[in-house]
Amino acid sequence: xxxxxxxxxxxxSTLLFxxxxxxxxxxxxxxxxxxxxxxxxxxxxxxxxxxxxxxxxSPETEAAYEAALAHALDTGSEILASGGAAIDAVEAxxxxxxxxxxxxxxxxxxxxxxxxxxxxxxxMAGDTLNAGAVAGLSNIRHPISAARAAxxxxxxxxxxxxxxxxxxxxQGLEVVDPTYFFTERRWDSxxxxxxxxxxEAPAHPLGAAQEDELSMLSFPDDRKFGTVGxxxxxQTGTIVAGTSTGGTTAKRWxxxxxxxxxxxxxxxxxxxxxxxxxxxxxxxxxxxxxxxxCARIELLGETASEAADHVIHTQLTGLEGDGGxxxxxxxxxxxxxxxxxxxxxxxxxxxxxxEIEIYEYNEGAF
Ligand code: ASP
Numbered sequence: 001x002x003x004x005x006x007x008x009x010x011x012x013s014t015l016l017f018x019x020x021x022x023x024x025x026x027x028x029x030x031x032x033x034x035x036x037x038x039x040x041x042x043x044x045x046x047x048x049x050x051x052x053x054x055x056x057x058s059p060e061t062e063a064a065y066e067a068a069l070a071h072a073l074d075t076g077s078e079i080l081a082s083g084g085a086a087i088d089a090v091e092a093x094x095x096x097x098x099x100x101x102x103x104x105x106x107x108x109x110x111x112x113x114x115x116x117x118x119x120x121x122x123x124m125a126g127d128t129l130n131a132g133a134v135a136g137l138s139n140i141r142h143p144i145s146a147a148r149a150a151x152x153x154x155x156x157x158x159x160x161x162x163x164x165x166x167x168x169x170x171q172g173l174e175v176v177d178p179t180y181f182f183t184e185r186r187w188d189s190x191x192x193x194x195x196x197x198x199x200e201a202p203a204h205p206l207g208a209a210q211e212d213e214l215s216m217l218s219f220p221d222d223r224k225f226g227t228v229g230x231x232x233x234x235q236t237g238t239i240v241a242g243t244s245t246g247g248t249t250a251k252r253w254x255x256x257x258x259x260x261x262x263x264x265x266x267x268x269x270x271x272x273x274x275x276x277x278x279x280x281x282x283x284x285x286x287x288x289x290x291x292x293x294c295a296r297i298e299l300l301g302e303t304a305s306e307a308a309d310h311v312i313h314t315q316l317t318g319l320e321g322d323g324g325x326x327x328x329x330x331x332x333x334x335x336x337x338x339x340x341x342x343x344x345x346x347x348x349x350x351x352x353x354x355e356i357e358i359y360e361y362n363e364g365a366f
Pocket of ligand 1: 048049104225226227245246247248256257258259277278279280281282
């Protein structure tokens with residue numbers, strides 16, 4: 001559905017809100033207020049909030065991002081439509097995005113100051129409130145699977161560093177040489193940050209570049225974002241949220257962002273909401289953003305879009321933080337909110353609704 005069609009369905013109060021919102025802040029264009037039949041399933045996906053600026057985005061690169069998001073929706077929708085579990089949809093979609101060098105997760109992740117990879121991920125199941133998280137992985141191809149394994153096969157919620165790598169390997173997850181994650185584009189970003197910082201560059205990991213068409217796409221990519229996240233509701237009404245990231249370029253001292261922190265980067269509770277976040281993680285941790293959105297829905301009775309907008313545009317913007325969230329509301333209705341120029345994002349529902357967007361409002365959608 002186009003945004004113009006959508007506007008026709010919105011109640012007047014929502015239109016007023018949307019009109020004000022477009023004046024003051026880059027806001028979500030999704031339809032949480034739209035009357036819709038009960039959803040059997042739904043899925044919402046993000047690929048990071050720090051998009052390439054519109055001026056610098058080539059048609060070729062834009063098409064590559066849109067194709068990746070479309071593929072993500074297809075993968076998730078197929079699982080959910082055939083009665084599969086939300087946890088399997090979230091894991092499968094994130095695995096695909098982790099393998100895609102366009103995104104800052106798995107292959108294509110950003111590098112630390114010392115030229116290494118330190119990958120973070122988490123997953124939460126809304127039916128049980130079980131959760132799993134890993135931080136600082138260096139050689140596991142699919143961090144989201146390590147997070148799921150931590151949830152299902154360990155007595156702990158969060159594992160970090162060497163122990164997390166070791167656990168994931170013991171679980172039989174695929175171990176790769178860290179150079180698998182390497183892309184020249186992220187290396188260039190690291191060098192630019194280190195030059196600004198006046199820090200000597202680490203040695204280039206020789207022989208690292210197994211470059212293909214996607215990882216060779218070159219564009220000004222100085223922004224640190226590109227994290228991936230998925231929230232899905234399956235036909236049992238279970239909501240699962242997951243997030244995976246390489247973190248922020250040139251991070252130091254074992255820095256861990258919000259993505260593996262339950263309540264900050266990821267949260268899910270059936271009948272309330274599911275959230276995956278992207279942005280400068282320090283702010284998302286301080287504001288416990290994912291949980292704060294769910295708490296507003298549950299305790300204040302706000303809609304998912306009211307709660308997300310409040311937390312992003314009032315609280316996050318108030319601290320001068322940047323980023324965004326994707327959200328499924330209590331009945332699985334998708335929404336999103338962000339205060340950056342754009343956010344790679346997409347959703348699909350059992351009713352056949354489907355949107356893929358990058359900037360605030362895609363002109364084509366009106
Ligand atoms: N939130 C991630 C982090 O701070 C970064 C991102 O979303 O791109 O590690």
